[in-house]
Amino acid sequence: MEEESMSRGATSICGFLRIFWIFHSWELLCIPCILDWCPKLFLGFIDHITSFWHWLKRFLALYWKSLTVLIVPIALLPIILMDDKPENRCLYVLLLVGIFWSTVALPIPVTSMLPVILFPTLGILSTNETCEAYMSEENMSFISELIIALTVQHCNLHKRVALKIISVIGCSQRKLNFGLISVTMFISMWIPNSVAMTTMVPIIKAVLEGLENEGVCKLYIDNNDPENHERSSSWHHLGHSAKKPSKITMCYFMGAAFVTSIGSCGSLLGSGTNFALKYIYENKFTGQKIDNLQWMCFNVPLMLINTGATWLYLQWYFMGLFRVTSDEAIQYNLGNEGKKIVKKVIAKRYNELGPISQCEIQVALLLVVGIILYILNSALNSGFKEAPFSLLIVVALFALPANWNWLKFLTGKSSEFPRTRAQSLITWRYINRKLPWSLFFLLGCGFALARGSKASGMSKMLGSKLSSLGGLPFLVLLFLICLFTQIITEFISSIAIVNVILPILAELAISIKVHPLFLMYPSTISCSMGFHTIFGTPHNLIAAEVANIRTKDIAIAGLGPSIFSLLTIWAAFPTWGRVIYPEIGTFPSWANVTTSNDNNLINQPWL
Template sequence: MTEENDGEINEIVQEEETNISPPLTILERIKIFLRCYWKTIILIVTPIALIPLLVTSNRPESRCAFVIIIMAVYWVTECLPMPITSLIPLILFPVFGIMSTSKTCGCYMNDTIMVFIGGLIMALAIEHCNLHMRIALGVMKYVGCSHSKLLGGLCTVTMFISMWISNTAATAMMVPIVHAILYELEKEGFGDMFIEIPDPENPGKKPEKRPTKITKAYYMSAAYCSSIGGTGTLVGTGTNLTFKGIFESTFPESPGVNFTLWLAASFPQMIINTFLTWLYLQIMYFGMFRPNSNDAKSATIGKEGEMIANQVIEEKYKALGKITFHEASTATLFVVCILLWLFRKPDFVRGWSEVITDTEIKDSLPVLFIAILMFIIPKKPTCIYACNPNPSEGLVKSSEGLVNWKIIQNKMPWGLMFLLGGGFAISQGSNASCLSKRIGDSLEPLKNLPPLLILCIVCISANTMTEFTSNAGVANIILPVVAQMSVAIKIHPMYFMIPVTLSCSYGFRLPVATPPNAIVCAAGNISTKSLILGGCIPVVYTFIVIIVLFLTYGKLIYDLDEFPSWAKSPKGGEGNSMCD
């Protein structure tokens, strides 16, 4: 081997030696391990850390608290998928002697869960026939096409659709419409969707795209109004159904929570919050009341810009074609379901359920009836061609229903069923083990504080918690405690529970707070900082509207001035000898 070759080999060896990373220190290895396995650590350490709770006080309420704290930690950290965490009571409640397997399983399939299932089937049928898109485009076509009017139409449509289908689906549906309108306006020179920001340290790098204020306003309106609209009906969001289940299991002798009263009580705050959102976004991003500002100038597109926006909406609406039998049938069943809910047992007249039977009928019956009809009624009336001798004129094969099982199987959020059931199991387990009564007794000194102050504290706490984890998860943790607090201080349970439930839905500041926030952040390239800044004001005005309206108008609906007799002895509460 020549000296020249030896020199080349030595250079290669030296280069490889220089490329070898130095060995990691113990601290660095620990950091890497924690980054990779922190969920597993929480999973294992949490129950071990709580063992002293069982050793020091091996009572039913201590064992129940052990289970609930584990679930709360797992829910907040999501070290296990949230639906799987929700199944823990099925194992630990029977093992710890808190509730039998049959009673615990009953929490996962009750009237509230069936309302959830039926409502989702109805919502998926609406999506399947594209009825929601026809409603959205029809309204936006009608309201006009200036930025202010388009934003108002977007807020209104998103709110309305979110009352009946999931907030996530409502937001996902509106995002493509927003993108199409803004893209066409940008193409014709009426404002940019994004601003390209070059990296001064790396000029060759692709510039970063940041949304303009106009883009932020449109995308944020879709996220905000879907969350607001979800509070309008019992089926609008899982948080409302969580409240219904926990309330009815904690106070089984109460009249319960029906669709009509919830709609009557929540509708005004939903409308006002949507209107305030429309105003706020215009002030914040469109330069409203600042006519000479750059924001106001960029938000003015003129008659030509309005014509372009209107053309986009018109083309999308025409692409839907004429209204089909599928859409008309789904819309009819949807309206029938609402009417059945409204007049099942209204307070102002005798309801249809009271006319036909003395047996108690709840809200799950109408929606399940409609859901079954949606599988039976065909989406194409091909049967009318049965007598036609020429099969080419329509009758070739039978039509599927308005919705089919494959759609339900693929799109139904089954995990949310488990999450709701886990919350109901926690509520019933707390009552059965007397944990609820112990918590209520410990909160009795709060009766010396003004109820309004307590209400503000619990609502702010719920709203802050929901920014970091699932709305339904927060409701499952906080509502049973709030229910027992109401009993302890002798105030109508709905006085606290309904505002807290609404507060759980109003997470506007972080992408993890709600799926709508995450969707618009990804679709509109909105930074977390921008979302936090934009969401601070909506959190304030929605809180004020909830408190003011519920303590005035809500009192008339639910008669909150007196502490009801059915709340004096809640299940597992006062009057239960096992807890004395």
């Protein structure tokens, strides 16, 4: 028994030793294999990760817009699921549209149609009520003003006026630059910013090319300049030409771009943001009105101050103003010969237009008639809005012939009768090709969002949440609002911004017991003051593309206009604004009244 037990123990020990030897031998055999295969496995893993990363980057680069359209609506759903209220549903639509606007995941006009789908679906507004916002009086007025502006552009009346004003102001470098930006400012008061900029670009370019041909200045710096090599590589990377613009080129083109923003605030017709304020204010507060004549009385002095300050700043920054001994001041001093050359260039461009045409005379007379009708309507307080008068001028533009040959029928001499029918002052083919129809949908979307935020109570909810800001001194609050809108408009369309924030500011004003215009008016003007980037302001992009200017140069040069405009807007409304709008000094009783339209749309059957 004892021997059997010892035998078993010996067997166990032998078995254990045999297993140990096998494992030890396997280990000795596997260590070299592991050492040999680990780097290969690791490198293969790294290769797979790198390949996947390259695949993912390529996929996202090609299809990020489609992914954004799919993911963002799902990511925002908790806003509704956590608390299914009308204001949260409207907030969902607002954020969705805002993200699509800022990322351009969908074309902006297509994004602008989303409220027509989402508002009826989510029970915020009916289909008819949503679509009415796209055909509002303000939108019709804006479209008609665009048609009038395109007619002025079609007959070259704007060029004739611009060149005549420049020749009257003077032809020294400083006077010439001042004349060009003054004309740009004036034109941008009446027509969209991008149209005003594209109007002035060929004039500015022709003037500078004429000066360059005569040896007075250079549009671009010599390519042998070492500093230009660095710029060349950066611009080649972006797909641009390698030319580096001279300081005088940047001064002229940036000045025109900057004052285009400033001039657009001079009248209600100058920008879609102005129309957005008018629509939102008048629809939020029934019976209240923003009048174009009052608007101009307040904004034109502001516009002139900001334009003059911008011109002085750019002259100092680029052309050595107040620095008499600087290289720039010496280089850009034209002298008498240079002034004669400039005068010759301007006269040549003016003569190329030929004598004033019958079409130009008729368009100018219709513009005067339209302005008189606007003034009389405002002065007489007739109750009519601007759209009927604008559309009356538009109908006349399509009805009147472009020349006066038809008068020969009154002479009675058949030999003088015209053989062909004269075209109208403008044709629909031209309007259909040139009119920026996307603005129609963009404005309509903003108006629909404003109407939806009012009906759902979203703007009131956000305004009440921001009411804690009422603890700040009012001037500090106003400064922060102007600063915020001026910063964000550098990156997002100003019309999109103003349509989002104005209903919220209206409710904030009510909650802190100040006149709604005190917050809505300055923020609207601030939304037009984009001077640092090419993203939110198309006219900055036009200047950058035409003159080959880097975004970095625009950002630095725009510092002065940003500071001037921020301070003037912030200081003007509490002071000069009280003179033009004396009612803003007190909180109005009508601002506290919630109209029946605010809440009666929420529990109706939706189409």
